[in-house]
Amino acid sequence: MSTPPRRRAARIELESEEAAAHLKLAGFRVGRDAYAIDIMRIKEVIDARPHHVRPVPHAPALVEGVIQLRGVVIPVVDLRRRFGVAIDPELARLNKLIIVSVRGRIVGLRVDRIIGELGVSADAVRPAPSLLRSTDGGTPAEFFSGVCRRGDEMVFVVNLDALLDPAIGDGGARGGAT
Template sequence: MKDPVNLLSRRPRAVEDTPGTEADAQVQLCAFFVGDDEYVLDIRRVEEVLPPQRVTAIPHAPAFVEGVVHLRGVVLPVVDLRKRLQGVPAAESRKARMLVCKLGPRRVVVRVDRVAEVLRVRRGDIKPAPALMVAGRSPFVVGVCGPPDRLRLLLDLKALLRAELAREGALQPK
């Protein structure tokens, strides 16, 4: 199976706007908020959306790794996206949710402030992230979609957690 986050790489360049092309294909994205910012993930990455669960802290984990949760017999790491993206811990809220996400053979839980909706977007309507975002401090933002007054950033969850995934066993379920 191809990596679900790679929505942009398969878009043909010469025939983007021709009806019936891959650019016209619809993709589904899970939209959510972290603070006031709206992000999207390929829905194929998201296994389920849960209300907040009890998290057990892990000593010496990266600051944005809250700990682990026990979910139906499996222990999964929990990443606070607000802390990872903005450097501040998640605010307590009834709207907060946990997204159980697939990262290849691994699974990880990401805490978000609220889930907005599932969007259907034409692949051709997802624009590549501006070069400054990719080259700078946001290599995990791979695209932008939505109307001008409500742009959503397409996250590459693997890139966002790359350093932690590279560490021996840092995010592997035990």
């Protein structure tokens, strides 16, 4: 016996509400701390080593330089610098670049290590503490849209738009290049 159409529609609606309440985040490490971004903002993840980052004169301080990826020039933001984290030479060989789309621009984020996909319920993400600051006072709470847990670890959910605002004014690559 099949499910009546009304019940089937109600079940589909309930499943889509549950999916909307479930966030898919991509986790990564900068130093010893865990961070995450909306997985839908990611174009791709690449190994940082083969891509020589070329410094750009007069670029904002958070921009490490640019890379060329399949003919597209992409600004690279080193999140270690942005978050005031010391650069650990042991982790440098593991660096990845997360290529993201921010307000129609393509930007590379240098991170120490990829954690992977994190599925969390929207209810599990708590607002970031208003007094949240890095050790040098340079990372305001608005850079983080929230905090969630992964086992015993806290994961800071990054607000890419606020974090990268100075870098993408006119500097990010346009469009959907991947």
